[in-house]
Amino acid sequence: MASHSNTGAARFLPVKRDLTELRHAAAGCRGCDLYRNATQTVFGKGPPGARFLLVGEQPGDQEDLRGEPFVGPAGRVLDRALAEAGIDREAVYVTNAVKHFKFEQLKSGQRGKRRIHRKPSVGEIMACRPWLEAEIDAVDPDVVVVLGATAARAVLGPGFQVTRRRGEPVECGEGRLAVATIHPSAILRADDREAAYAGFLADLEAAARAAPPARAR
Ligand code: URA
Ligand code: SF4
Numbered sequence: 001m002a003s004h005s006n007t008g009a010a011r012f013l014p015v016k017r018d019l020t021e022l023r024h025a026a027a028g029c030r031g032c033d034l035y036r037n038a039t040q041t042v043f044g045k046g047p048p049g050a051r052f053l054l055v056g057e058q059p060g061d062q063e064d065l066r067g068e069p070f071v072g073p074a075g076r077v078l079d080r081a082l083a084e085a086g087i088d089r090e091a092v093y094v095t096n097a098v099k100h101f102k103f104e105q106l107k108s109g110q111r112g113k114r115r116i117h118r119k120p121s122v123g124e125i126m127a128c129r130p131w132l133e134a135e136i137d138a139v140d141p142d143v144v145v146v147l148g149a150t151a152a153r154a155v156l157g158p159g160f161q162v163t164r165r166r167g168e169p170v171e172c173g174e175g176r177l178a179v180a181t182i183h184p185s186a187i188l189r190a191d192d193r194e195a196a197y198a199g200f201l202a203d204l205e206a207a208a209r210a211a212p213p214a215r216a217r
Contacts, residue, residue, distance in 0.1 A: 007031065008127040019048050019138050022131065026099060032127035034100035034120070039064045044095025044135050051211050052087060053141035054078070055132065055151040056096040057183060061115050064101035069094045070184075077184040078147075081197070085204035093139045097154035098128045125154050136176070142211040144172055145204070148183030156180065167203040169210040179207035 009031035014021045023043040029035060042059035045068055054070075062072035070078055082089050102124070103115040120128075132154055136144060146152050152160045155172050162180045172178035181203030182196065190196035 009130040013130055013134060017134050017138055019044075019135070022134050022138060026131050029099070029131070031130075032100075032124050034098065034102050034124060037103070037105075038100040040067050041099050042067055042069055042096065042101070043099060043131070044093055045069055046093030046095075046139070047091070048093075048139055050093035050139055051091055051142045052145055052207065053093045053095070053136060053139050053143075054145045054147060055155055056094070056147045057150040057185075058096050058098035058117075058120050059101045060117060060185075061101065061103070064103075064115075069096055073188060074184040077187055077197070077200075081184070081201050081204050084201055085208050087204060087208050093135070093141065095132065095135055097125055097132060097151045099131055100128075120150060122153065122158075125150060129154055142177070143169075143207050144176060144178040145207045146178050146180040148181075148186065151183075152180050166199075167206040169206070177210050179203060179210055181207075 009029050012025055012029045012031055014025040026041045026043045029041055035041070042063050056070060056074070059069060060072045060074065063069055079089060082092065098120040102118045102120050104118050106114050106116060144155055146155050149162055152162050155178055156170065160180070162182065166181050167179065169177045169179050181200055184200065187193055187196040187200055
C-alpha cells in the first residue's frame with residue numbers, strides 16, 4: 001500500500017515477513033493512537049497456509065485481555081457457523097482489520113467500569129492495513145472472508161457494500177478471491193437472530209464453495 005505520510009503501521013513492518021516475525025513486530029506498533037489505551041496488540045491467529053483467512057473489525061474486550069482474536073461472544077457464533085459450513089477452524093486464519101481494541105471507558109457507577117466498543121475510524125483502518133496486507137501475503141489463503149463493513153473497507157475499499165454483494169466471490173487483488181458477509185456481532189444484536197444467523201451461514205457456505213478443492217502445499 002502506498003503510504004503518503006509517516007503515520008501508520010508501514011514503518012513498523014519487519015524485513016522478514018513470516019507470521020512469527022510479523023506478530024513480534026506488531027506487538028510494538030504505534031502506527032496510530034489506539035495502542036495507547038488498549039492492553040496489547042491482538043495479532044491474527046492460525047496456521048500459515050490456511051485456506052481461509054477471516055477478517056473481523058477489531059478485538060473486543062475479551063480479545064484485548066487475552067491477546068487472541070475472536071475468543072469472546074462473536075467468536076462463539078463464528079465457531080459454530082464455521083463448523084456448520086464444514087470449514088475446519090484449524091484450517092482457518094482469523095484476524096482483524098484493526099489490531100488494537102478501541103473503546104470508551106464508562107466511569108464507575110455507569111454500569112460498572114465496562115469498556116464499550118467504539119467503531120474504528122477510516123484513518124485507523126488505513127493505518128493498520130499494512131499488517132493485514134502482510135498477513136494475507138504470508139498466509140496466502142484461497143479465500144479471504146470479510147466479516148462486516150470495517151473489514152470490507154480494509155480489504156475491498158470504500159466502494160464495496162456488504163449488504164449488496166455479500167456471499168458473492170469477488171476479486172481482492174493478486175488474483176485472490178474474497179467473500180463478504182455480516183459481522184458475527186451483528187447477529188447477536190439482530191432482532192431476528194435466527195434469520196441473521198442463517199444468512200451468515202449461507203455466506204460462509206458460499207465462501208467454502210469458492211475455495212478450490214484442497215491442494216497440496
Ligand atoms: N469482533 C471482531 O471483529 N474481532 C474480534 O476479534 C472479536 C470481536
Ligand atoms: Fe498499530 Fe494497528 Fe494498533 Fe494502530 S491499531 S497502533 S496501526 S497495530
